[in-house]
Amino acid sequence: MEELRAPFLPTDLLEPASSHNTANCDSNGPRNSLFQGVGLPNLKKRGHGSRSWIRIDRNGNSMVLELDKATLMRRCSLPARDLRLLDPLFIYPSSILGREKAIVVSLEQIRCIITADEVILMNSLDCCVVQYESELCKRLQTSKGQTDNLPFEFRALELALELACMSLDAQVTELEMEIYPVLDELASSINTLNLEHVRRLKGQLLALTRRVQKVCSEIEHLMNDDGDMAEMYLTEKKERMEAYSSSDRYFQCNSSSRVGMMPKSAPISPVGSISGAYKLQRALSTVLSSSKHGSLMGSSNNGQNIEELEMLLEAYFVVIDNTLSNLLSLKEYIDDTEDLINIKLGNVQNQLIQFELLLTAATFVATIFAVVTGIFGMNFPAKILDYPSAFNWVLIITGVICGVIYFSFMLYFRYKRVLPF
Numbered sequence: 001m002e003e004l005r006a007p008f009l010p011t012d013l014l015e016p017a018s019s020h021n022t023a024n025c026d027s028n029g030p031r032n033s034l035f036q037g038v039g040l041p042n043l044k045k046r047g048h049g050s051r052s053w054i055r056i057d058r059n060g061n062s063m064v065l066e067l068d069k070a071t072l073m074r075r076c077s078l079p080a081r082d083l084r085l086l087d088p089l090f091i092y093p094s095s096i097l098g099r100e101k102a103i104v105v106s107l108e109q110i111r112c113i114i115t116a117d118e119v120i121l122m123n124s125l126d127c128c129v130v131q132y133e134s135e136l137c138k139r140l141q142t143s144k145g146q147t148d149n150l151p152f153e154f155r156a157l158e159l160a161l162e163l164a165c166m167s168l169d170a171q172v173t174e175l176e177m178e179i180y181p182v183l184d185e186l187a188s189s190i191n192t193l194n195l196e197h198v199r200r201l202k203g204q205l206l207a208l209t210r211r212v213q214k215v216c217s218e219i220e221h222l223m224n225d226d227g228d229m230a231e232m233y234l235t236e237k238k239e240r241m242e243a244y245s246s247s248d249r250y251f252q253c254n255s256s257s258r259v260g261m262m263p264k265s266a267p268i269s270p271v272g273s274i275s276g277a278y279k280l281q282r283a284l285s286t287v288l289s290s291s292k293h294g295s296l297m298g299s300s301n302n303g304q305n306i307e308e309l310e311m312l313l314e315a316y317f318v319v320i321d322n323t324l325s326n327l328l329s330l331k332e333y334i335d336d337t338e339d340l341i342n343i344k345l346g347n348v349q350n351q352l353i354q355f356e357l358l359l360t361a362a363t364f365v366a367t368i369f370a371v372v373t374g375i376f377g378m379n380f381p382a383k384i385l386d387y388p389s390a391f392n393w394v395l396i397i398t399g400v401i402c403g404v405i406y407f408s409f410m411l412y413f414r415y416k417r418v419l420p421f
Helices: 002-008 017-024 030-038 069-076 080-086 128-140 152-186 194-225 226-231 232-262 272-299 307-376 391-414
Strands: 049-055 063-068 095-098 103-107 110-114 118-122
Touching: 049 128, 063 103, 069 080, 080 118, 095 110, 095 226, 103 152, 110 128, 110 152, 118 128, 118 307, 128 152, 152 307, 194 226, 194 307, 226 307, 272 391, 307 391
Parallel strands: none
Antiparallel strands: 049 063, 049 118, 095 103, 103 110, 110 118
């Protein structure tokens, strides 16, 4: 049986267990040949592939990079869950996250990572991405020799908010231009085609409203949290960290020089001198770290100047709130149109009920003639049939009685206000 199975199996499967385990340790060796034998030559681990990114520096220069997730995490000091927000394979709501060394922005089609020195933008052929790249490079290049109060990260964030608000506002305007004529036509002519058109547009309206509400709530959340806003001052934190590192080096050099300048004639034990220098260096590093931690915490808790970012967010909050108000007004117009259609349909239904009531009363009156016809159609001798004019009198009396009954119904319906007349 082994001889029969051998020609149909790859050579790696016929090796002993020790050689098979050794082959598994080599990622470029027999494992690839094993997968090729099975028929998967292009097999690649999920989540470790490189993606195309656009890097924009402070001077407005852009270049295309191929970065994988691990490299991007090390470069921007971000956790993996933040990079999932930028994954085009997943649909996440709009969000703005402030981290230690970066700002993660996911607004509509604009998905980027903003640091103190560069913007790493998800490369895409979408018009918003292309416009963001060109406009940011243009603004950075034109403001080279100018003094701008906003730091680099806020200018990049401002452009992302501006393009996102403009895109949403343009979609709302386009939806308004499409939905108002359809609603007016539906109000005048109720048919299945118009109802289906309005249903489709209402679905688009609800989806767009959710997106606008998410952007609005995200900006409002940032405005209400001073700590998150202070966390986004990346340039200031970078300068502070550089100042701390330079002062740390200065203190270390100063402490080492002081230890070297101690008199050699003094009778000091070697253990005591080493421990004294170690204690001095440890005390200086402790003071430095405590001052560093206190300064960093003070930047986020002790009234850091966050008015710039707050005013920036407030300006675009007004814009997106106006867009949301337009959507709510459009939704109210749709609801009013639906109420008008329901009123019209209710009126038609009432008219049909009234007509049915009139037909029912007429049917009841006509039934009296059927009763008389049934009586005279019976086969029994009657003396009234001997008079030729008796049949005419029967018709006249029956008609008068039926007319009186029918008008009695009409008066009763009018008294009860069932009929409009």
